[in-house]
Amino acid sequence: MIFWYHEGMIPRQTDKARLEELLAAFPVTAIVGPRQCGKTTLARQFGAEHFFDLENPRDAALLAEPQLALEALSGLIVIDEIQRLPGLFPLLRHLVDTRPEQRYLILGSASRDLLRQSAESLAGRIAYHELGGLRLEDVGGAEWRKLWMRGGLPRAFTAPTDAVAGLWLEQYIATFLERDIPQLGINLPPATMRRFWTMLCHYHGQVLNYSEFARSFGVSDTTVRRYLDILEGAFMVRLLQPWHANIGKRLVKRPKVYFRDSGLLHALLSVRSGRDLAAHNKLGASWEGFALEAAARVLGKRSEELAFWATHSGAEVDLFWQEHGRNWAVEVKYADAPRMTRSMTNALEDLDLAHLWVLYPGDRAYPLADKASTLPLESVVGSWPYPQAGA
Numbered sequence: 001m002i003f004w005y006h007e008g009m010i011p012r013q014t015d016k017a018r019l020e021e022l023l024a025a026f027p028v029t030a031i032v033g034p035r036q037c038g039k040t041t042l043a044r045q046f047g048a049e050h051f052f053d054l055e056n057p058r059d060a061a062l063l064a065e066p067q068l069a070l071e072a073l074s075g076l077i078v079i080d081e082i083q084r085l086p087g088l089f090p091l092l093r094h095l096v097d098t099r100p101e102q103r104y105l106i107l108g109s110a111s112r113d114l115l116r117q118s119a120e121s122l123a124g125r126i127a128y129h130e131l132g133g134l135r136l137e138d139v140g141g142a143e144w145r146k147l148w149m150r151g152g153l154p155r156a157f158t159a160p161t162d163a164v165a166g167l168w169l170e171q172y173i174a175t176f177l178e179r180d181i182p183q184l185g186i187n188l189p190p191a192t193m194r195r196f197w198t199m200l201c202h203y204h205g206q207v208l209n210y211s212e213f214a215r216s217f218g219v220s221d222t223t224v225r226r227y228l229d230i231l232e233g234a235f236m237v238r239l240l241q242p243w244h245a246n247i248g249k250r251l252v253k254r255p256k257v258y259f260r261d262s263g264l265l266h267a268l269l270s271v272r273s274g275r276d277l278a279a280h281n282k283l284g285a286s287w288e289g290f291a292l293e294a295a296a297r298v299l300g301k302r303s304e305e306l307a308f309w310a311t312h313s314g315a316e317v318d319l320f321w322q323e324h325g326r327n328w329a330v331e332v333k334y335a336d337a338p339r340m341t342r343s344m345t346n347a348l349e350d351l352d353l354a355h356l357w358v359l360y361p362g363d364r365a366y367p368l369a370d371k372a373s374t375l376p377l378e379s380v381v382g383s384w385p386y387p388q389a390g391a
Contacts, residue, residue: 010134010138014135015131018300022129023076026125026127028104028118030105030108030128031130032109032128032129034261035180036155038131038134038154043107046078047076048077053081054079054081054082055081070095075103079104080106080107081108082106083109089121089122093121109180130235133153133154133261144378149273149274149277150165150263150266151264151265152261153261155168162273163272166266170267173264180234184233184234198268200257203257204289205256205285205286206285207254208257210254228257236261238257238260238293239256240319241308242307243308243351258288258293261293262289271286288332292318294380299385301321307320309351316347317343317347318332324386327351327353328356331347338358340368340369354371357372357375358374358375360376361376363376365379
């Protein structure tokens with residue numbers, strides 16, 4: 001039993017404001033995200049009179065006859081762990097079409113299945129909000145070192161010490177491997193799946209060679225792709241696809257893989273403290289994944305709208321996206337004072353970037369070149385990035 005934590009200690013104002021907008025505009029709003037990221041606590045902040053948790057046997061029994069249980073209700077109705085009862089989606093369509101006084105807030109931990117099942121029945125009636133771990137702006141930009149070390153899962157971040165946070169993360173991993181992975185369709189012993197995860201840690205931040213990874217693990221390319229697809233759907237990893245532009249250069253065409261939560265990465269690497277992390281050979285890759293995830297959260301884009309760009313000659317940017325009809329990019333550096341490089345110059349020219357930011361762990365923003373500047377990670381909050389670039 002964990003006693004130290006109460007999620008109300010850390011407001012999730014950015015996510016709450018976005019959900020308020022969606023609830024006002026759509027009859028059904030879905031919060032999707034990994035287990036233990038705070039979905040239930042955030043949903044309870046809306047004060048719904050009717051709250052069903054399908055992991056609670058009593059609530060599950062109440063919804064054994066769902067139409068009888070739901071059709072007489074009004075106002076906001078919350079259904080947690082809805083992926084356990086996918087047959088509800090056609091009924092929800094009927095209810096919101098015939099009972100305009102009803103609003104539904106549904107919560108789920110398996111995004112791909114939830115999105116597919118809900119989209120088939122609730123097209124045009126449902127909006128989605130992805131809730132990850134704590135954001136920089138939730139905890140304060142100055143707390144980025146702690147957030148990097150422990151990750152954004154609330155119970156890990158608020159643990160009294162790094163050691164206790166690590167203990168909780170180990171239990172989280174064990175539960176995910178033993179209970180959640182089989183439910184997601186991977187029928188492997190937990191020890192085997194943990195070895196898969198640990199091997200994946202060493203590819204964190206790298207271009208993924210499916211064949212090489214498959215040979216190392218002793219399975220087929222197809223199996224590796226299926227496992228990664230499932231882990232991505234469960235919000236454990238991010239597969240960042242390459243951006244293809246016809247610029248007459250040989251481009252890297254395989255995805256990069258990142259663990260989305262730095263705390264889980266560190267637990268799998270047996271990194272127990274900041275000192276361990278500083279001495280680890282994955283220090284730079286860990287920083288890259290952490291900074292990119294922070295930027296992706298602020299941008300609020302779907303995974304398929306984000307990319308990286310790299311050529312076989314060595315030019316690259318770590319994060320690329322399009323907005324306002326223009327191209328933007330982020331490069332991540334674990335350095336005291338980043339400088340302009342030839343790779344960045346090539347990216348600015350070849351991608352016709354409106355602006356390139358270099359995220360680093362310093363405390364001062366300064367220009368590097370026309371349309372390029374450094375940015376301390378703690379500044380990646382709020383209205384970043386467009387005002388700084390004059391968009």
